[in-house]
Amino acid sequence: MNTKTLAADTAGSLQWLVFLLANALALPIVIGDIYQLSPVEVAGLMQRTFFVVGLASLLQGLVGHRLPVVDGPAGIWLGVFVILGGLARSHGTDPYETLRSLEGSMLLAGALLIAVSAAGLFGRFLFLFTPLVTGAFLMLLSLQLSGVFLKGTLGVSDDGTGLQAGPAAAGLGIFLLVLSFSLWGKGWWKSYAVLIGILAGWAVFAVFGWVGEPLPLTGLFRLPEGLAWGMPRLDAGTAVSSVLVALVLLSNLVASFEAVKQAMPERGTEDDLRKLNRGGLMAGVNTALSALISTVGMVPLSVSAGFIRMTGQKRMGPFLAASAGLCVLSLFPVITSGLARLPGPVAYAALLSTFAQMFGLGLSTVLRDRLDQRRLSILGLTLSLGAAVLFLPPQTFQALPPVLQPILGNGLLVSMLLSMLLEQLWRPAAAEGNGGSAA
Numbered sequence: 373m374n375t376k377t378l379a380a381d382t383a384g385s386l387q388w389l390v391f392l393l394a395n396a397l398a399l400p401i402v403i404g405d406i407y408q409l410s411p412v413e414v415a416g417l418m419q420r421t422f423f424v425v426g427l428a429s430l431l432q433g434l435v436g437h438r439l440p441v442v443d444g445p446a447g448i449w450l451g452v453f454v455i456l457g458g459l460a461r462s463h464g465t466d467p468y469e470t471l472r473s474l475e476g477s478m479l480l481a482g483a484l485l486i487a488v489s490a491a492g493l494f495g496r497f498l499f500l501f502t503p504l505v506t507g508a509f510l511m512l513l514s515l516q517l518s519g520v521f522l523k524g525t526l527g528v529s530d531d532g533t534g535l536q537a538g539p540a541a542a543g544l545g546i547f548l549l550v551l552s553f554s555l556w557g558k559g560w561w562k563s564y565a566v567l568i569g570i571l572a573g574w575a576v577f578a579v580f581g582w583v584g585e586p587l588p589l590t591g592l593f594r595l596p597e598g599l600a601w602g603m604p605r606l607d608a609g610t611a612v613s614s615v616l617v618a619l620v621l622l623s624n625l626v627a628s629f630e631a632v633k634q635a636m637p638e639r640g641t642e643d644d645l646r647k648l649n650r651g652g653l654m655a656g657v658n659t660a661l662s663a664l665i666s667t668v669g670m671v672p673l674s675v676s677a678g679f680i681r682m683t684g685q686k687r688m689g690p691f692l693a694a695s696a697g698l699c700v701l702s703l704f705p706v707i708t709s710g711l712a713r714l715p716g717p718v719a720y721a722a723l724l725s726t727f728a729q730m731f732g733l734g735l736s737t738v739l740r741d742r743l744d745q746r747r748l749s750i751l752g753l754t755l756s757l758g759a760a761v762l763f764l765p766p767q768t769f770q771a772l773p774p775v776l777q778p779i780l781g782n783g784l785l786v787s788m789l790l791s792m793l794l795e796q797l798w799r800p801a802a803a804e805g806n807g808g809s810a811a
Contacts, residue, residue, distance in 0.1 A: 381687075381689055381690050381693075383567070384685050384687065384690035385689075385690040385691075385693040385694045385697065386567060386694070387566060387567040387683060387685060387690075387694075388440075388442075388685060388690055388691050388693075388694035388695075389694040389697055389698060390566065390567055390570050390722075391442060391566060391679055391694075391723075392425055392426060392429065392442055392444075392694055392695065392698050393422070393698065393714065393719070394570070394714075394719035394720075394722060394723055395425065395442060395444040395445070395673060395675075395723070396418075396421045396422055396425045396444060396445065397418075397714060397716060397719050399421055399445045399450065399667075399668055400414050400417040400418040400421055401414065401716065402450070402454070403417060403453060403457075403668065404417060406453070406454060406457035406461075407457050407460075407467040407468075407470070407471060408461075408467060413600075415705075415708075415709075416597060416600060417600075417666070417667060418708065419594070419596055419702050419705065419708050420596045420597065420600065420665050420666060420667045420702075421445070421667045421668070422698055422699075422701065422702035422708060423596045423665065423698075423699055423702040423703070424596075424658070424661060424662055424665050424667050424670060425442075425443060425444055425445075425670065425698060426695045426696065426697070426698030426699035426700075426701075426702065427658075427661070427695075427699050428443035428654075428658035428661065428662075428670040429441075429442050429443040429691075429695040429698075430692060430695035430696055430699065431654050431657065431658065432651060432654050432655075432658070432672060433688060433691055433692050433695060434692065435650065435654060436650050436651045436653070436654030436655070437625075437629060437647045437648070437650055437651030437654070437672070438647065438650070438688070439629070439632050439636070439647075440632075440676065440680065440685065440686060440687070440688055440691040441628055441629075441632055441672045441673065441676045441677075442672070442673050442675075442676045442679075443658055443670045443671065443672055443673065444670060444671070444673045445667075445668040445669070445670065445671075446621065446624065446668065446669050446670060446671035447513055447516065447517060447784060448617055448620045448621065448624070448671075448782065448784050448785060449478070449617065449662075449668045449669035449671070450668055452474070452477070452613060452617065452778050452782065453474060453668055456470050456473070456474065456777075456778060457470060468601055468602060469605075471601040471602070471666070472601055472602045472603065472604055472605045473604075473605055473606065473607060474663075475599070475601060475602075475603075475604035475605075475663045475664075475666065476604035476605050476606035476607075476614075476663070477606065477611070477613065477614040477617070477663075478614070478659050478660065478662055478663035478669045479604055479606075479659075479660055479663045479664075480606060480611060480614040480615075480618075481614040481615070481617050481618040481621065481656075481659055481669070482656045482657065482658075482659035482660030482661075482662075482663065482669075483656065483660065484614075484615065484618040484656070485618055485621060485622070485652055485653070485655050485656030485659060486653055486656035486657065486660070487656075488618075488622070488652060488656075489649050489650070489651075489652030489653035489655075489656060490653055492649055494622070494645065494648050494649045494652050495645050495648075495649075497619075497622055498626070498645075498648075500623070500792050500795075500796070501622075501623055501626040501627075502741075502795050503737050503738060503740040503741050504738055504741065504747055504750060504751060504791065504795060505623065505788070505791045505792055505795055506623065506626055506627040506630055506734075506737055507734045507735065507736075507737035507738030507739075507740075507751075508734070508738065508751055508754045508755060508758075508787060508791050509623055509624070509627050509734070509784070509787070509788055509791075510627050510631060510674055510730055510731070510733055510734025510737060511731055511734035511735060511738070511755060512754075512755055512758045512759065512783065512784060512787050513627075513674060513730070513734075513784060514727045514728075514730040514731035514734060515731070515755075515759060515762075516762055516783065516784065517675070517727055518724065518727040518728075518731075519762075521720045521721075521723060521724045521727065522720075522724060524716055524717060524719075524720030524721075525540075525543040525544065525546075525547055525717050525720040525721040525724055526540045526543060526544070526717070527539050527540055527543065527716075527717050538580060538582070539577070539582050539715075539717055540717075542573065542576050542577065542580075542582075542717070543573075543717040543718070543720065543721040544721070545576075546569050546570075546572065546573040546576075546717075546718060546721035546722060547569075547721040547722075547724050547725060549565075549568070549569050549572065550565050550566055550568070550569035550721070550722050550724075550725050551725040553565035553568060553569070554566075554682040554683075554725060562682075562683075562684070565682060565683065566679065566682065566683060566722050566723070566726075569718075569721070569722040570714070570718055570719065570722045573715070573717075573718035573721060573722065574714060574715065574718055577715045577717075577718060582715060583713050583715055584713055584715070585713075591705060592704065592705070592706065593703060593704060593705075594703065594704075594705055595703065596665050596702070596703075597665075597666070598664055598665055598666070599664060599666060600665075600666035601666045604663060607774075612775050612779070613775075613778040613779055616779060616785060616789070617669075617785070619788075620784065620785055620788050621655060621659070621669075621671055622652065623788055624671050624672070624674070625648065625651050625652055625655055625671070625672055626648065627674050627734075627737075628671075628672040628673065628674045628676065628677070629644070629647065629648060629651065629672075630737060631674045631676075631677035631678075631730070631733045631737075632676060632677045632680065634677065634733060634736065634737075635677040635678075635680040635681045635686075635733075636680060636686050651672065655670075655671060655672065658670045658671075659671075674730055674733070675723070675726050675727065675729075675730050677729070677730065677733055678726035678727070678728075678729030678730045678733070679726050679729075681729055682725070682726060682729060738751060744800075746798060746800055750791060750794045750795060750798065751791075753790065753794065754787050754790050754791040754794070755787070757786060757787065757790060758783045758784065758786055758787025758788075758790070759783060759787075760783070761780070761781070761782070761783035761786050761787075762783035764781070768781065769781050
């Protein structure tokens, strides 16, 4: 390996590491706020999240689908955590009871994914994941997460307060910088737009004193704590929702796979179904691992495709090195504390532009089939109703049975189930043919 190649791989690994880190940074803060965790508990959750993100990405890259796709906190799981956490607070119940139920739910969903994939049954479900279903999922996921990331870029809290002109302007400047380099940059500037944006943004925030204090240190070396929330438990409501979440996770895997295939058309000589079965198996393992190490369930992130297109980072070596590096770094609290000082608005801003890429990928997936009146109607219903649920307050479904609350209160879940149901029940005319599989 010559010096130029080594330098390129090192820079690529660093960019992947920052991407891995940025996708994991916000979650511990969000969960800590919802479940009223102490700063020490948030620090532990941050370490566990970093460790599982790195390990899950490494396992998928080595023995799963073997594509450079980051595993990160699943939007569907985060939605369930947020909804149930809000219900726990409104009912005055112990938040740790809810967290233990979520551990049990993730274990059950992981077991279902492992069983389906190990039995080679993934192909039996592919008829559900038409281009319309996977494309609508990508588009709605992009819309949901772009709102979260824009609020993070501006430093706005959930109640709409907290906006400060200086940090907000800096966050928007970072977003525009990354977007400009990714669209109009040449060579190195285009390939490392995200890394440049994060380094520049961190420097600006440090100069103006907007960098937070380090997290409390608990020693030089520490392994992640297993079952930090207690022993898992399972009830009827979380059991039903975990089955549906497992179905959505299958769809998410297919959507991520399809998105990365479009971003890397030179890959894919191996049978796609084998990759999906391996990816599904490891997705189940990683979901169960998330439960055992007490963090939010992981899933291959579709936004990785936007990152690949933006940076041109397609080689497995830098990706695997970054995944392993994040695992190792998470074991040292002093390093984790330093990394955690990356200002949230900087990480949000650097990644915000990738959601435009993901929305475009979803739209192009939908357009693989002709948009006749049937498909236009399904797409419109799916996106409008799914987006409408996203804007409903968490307490909307409190009067319904606990089994239905986490289902109807999650826009992604409602959208996915609705699109699958309409695609199967509203059959196309014989002359049109069917929509085909998403994979």
